Amino acid sequence: MNPSIIDCDVAIIGAGSAGLPAYREVLKAGLKPLLIESGPHGTMCARVGCMPSKLLIAAAEAAAAIRHAPGFGVYAAGPVQIDGVAVMERVRRERDRFVGFVVEDVQAMPPEHRLDARVEFLRDGVLQSDQGHEIHAGRIIIATGAQPVVPDIYRPLGELAIVNDDVFDWQDLPRSVLVIGAGVIGVELGLALARLGVRVRVLNRSASFAHLADPAVREAAVALLAPELNLVRNAQVTTVLREGRQAVVGWTAGDGTETREQFDYVLLTAGRLPVLAPLHPERTSMPLDARGMPQIDPATLQVQGQPVFLAGDVTGRHAIQHEASDDGRLAGRNAAAWPDVQALPRRAAMAVVFSNPQIMQVGGGFSVHDSDTVAVGEVDWTRQGRSRVMLRNQGLLHVYMQRADQRFLGAEMVGPDAEHVAHLLAWALQMELTVPQMLALPFYHPTIEEGIRTALRDALRQ
Template identity: 35%
Template sequence: MYDIIIIGAGTAGISAYKEAIKKTQNILIINDGPWDTTCARVGCMPSKILISTANRIHDISHVSALGLDVKATINTEHVMQHVQTLRDRFTRATLKDVESWPNEHKISGRAEFLNANTIIVNGQKLQAKSFILAVGTTPTIDTTQKHILGSKLLTSDQIFELNQLPESIAVIGSGVIALELAQALHRCGVKTTIFARSRRIGSLTSPTLQNLAQEVLSNELDIKFEVLPESYEVQNDQVHLNFTDSNKQQKLNVDYVLAATGRSTLLDSLNLENIDESFNDLKKLPIDPISKQLGEYPIFVVGDAHTSTPIQHEAAHEGKQSVNNCLNYPIIKPIKTLCPLGILFSSPQMATIGKSYKQLKDLNKEFVTGFVSYEKQGRAIVAAKNQGAAEVYIDVHTHKLLGAELFCPEAEHLAHLLAWILDEDITIHQILEKPFYHPTLEEGLRTALKHARRQLCS
């Protein structure tokens, strides 16, 4: 019987293994599919490679805003090869690490539970004192669409395997993955149409920022809000879509359809109902949000297999921290919660730090909103990146930062500063005593904080 069996070798599973191996050799990690993580193979890394290329193309095409006159010919023929070359570099690093593990510690295959301490994989029964479930997710696919479109329907797991950029594509969805890929493809010269079920775009919950994002991004992208394709047909190697927009029947022909409507957990592959009959409803699994424990069993679910925030650094943290609970069971300790930090790499970027606007409203928190527009922010104007805005949320009673939402240039860096400040648990008055160099984008945060402080002091 093993001390720990880890099921899934994504970011969370690999992190768990690296921590467990420090404390016991009696462990096993099982993985069904590639061992190079979703992040490196089809997620964070290849998407950021494509986005970086796309943004450079965009910058070259808009240098007139910097007083330059450049005649440039941009050839995107080798973009996908570039994406795949760098992607393979990152996956090789992960695989090299996995290959260094002892063979007796790893099995490739699909694991299924027979009972609370027994699984079967490749016909072999294996037992453990505790389990870490890090099976991750898979793109959500409409089976009817897949049946009609076949290879013309792509997901974020498949789009990076294209040999060439397509001439046209329809993106279904307006969330994080959809927006990042749609804007990148558009900037690479792909005729891109976004079909959004609602008017919401990206990750912002602030009504002010959400409306601003819709306005700014609609000026660049063809976004059809509250419109979805009604039918599909493949003819002459193209997809013909029919949809209704502004009460008019319309048609669109594209090379591919990208389904980017979210990801679904792979917990359904484990036969959890063999542990407890009630576990057949994955939406009602009794997973403790603090310890990640499944019911009263020595089983811990980590990473994006069961979370509303599928974020790489949180998955790594949960995988590592869950090992101690496995080895010390039945003594269970809370897994230290990291400051919530989510970033969307659109342009302008979006970010949510700490509590979002919606979360604060739902909690009936008394707070003031500090606002800054980046349209008139000095450094943003200098860089010709003066779009968007930012909000900070300050507790009326404690004067402490509760959270923030950003839709502005370099939000990825500003978001980290705000997350670190949140962890310091200090007041707005203490924050404003920090240095803000001139001229920088960070000065925009000071403007927002001052706006909030004026409301507190009025």
């Protein structure tokens, strides 16, 4: 037997938020898995995504709360003092703690189930590693994730052009950061840095903001958050230079105004692309589209006609941790059961932006809106009781109801405790409740949740 050949039932490429659940499903089915990881273990979520970003945001929230206190007649001894070194030390320490839990789980796996190496396809069902192994797999799950886009125009900046992964290894907070992109990452990190005393500017090439589709909710969010972000919409970057330790960037705004500023760093958050090219899928018989993406059935995650499955961010769909985990479980079950693959029920779509006020979308959001068939209910948080008590009465909630049967379809919101409002509405959507059924449920007084009731009642009045 050739020792360089590894045989397995299912090869799982990528040990992240999708790959780990896939591994567990294959193991549960009694098959032999091989979990392949080319980089450090710990998942993108724990290492450079969900958790470290929330640690930075938590520090910013603490600073914002002190600044907010005078509205209640409560005063600190002086201006807020930000110790950037202490802030980033806690971010790294707690980040490493979260990563450590995942690494421990991986290290507890049987050694024959793991391979730390880079791999690429040789042909259908066969992978080659950079360590000389040849992996023969009856089925393959690709869970290699996505990576930030770094446009060529920013290459001259060298290490001054960064992505979100780089932020969480900072030893101290910088003085200034230019953020490119007003999506979820740009808004979250931009706002956190601004509230921690960093001079921030956010440029967005369109009028979009945090992926909000409802025009009224989007403009409400922009009105509330754009001043702190120094947001410039419809911006066209014209000049990118490096002068010593400074990045010099020039742009033209939508009104034709030309501006040039200096920054310590340029944070690129204008999109992520699936990590597929290094695998050389073109060496297989997988059907590929013009971008080199395998054609998959979104209901089963199977590549058309192949014992190959995609899971998580590599699919190019929503880059959300719980959806990546669900993808991993689905891909693992179907890989184990192949060729008897099945479409399994998916959870109601939900997305949250951890800004302050927070932003959320449930279901199709505004995309389901048709004025002839869909009614829109609204609550203006400026007049909502509990939010006014807490001096957090800002924002707008829109809920969408199908007129014909009064079924709840989704929502978009900027406002207080949007992360919790999103959960309640996502549960209602998944249970396929009608608006009258939702209104029959209890609403305690005085709570933020009463705002949901106001919006639902407004939808029924349409």
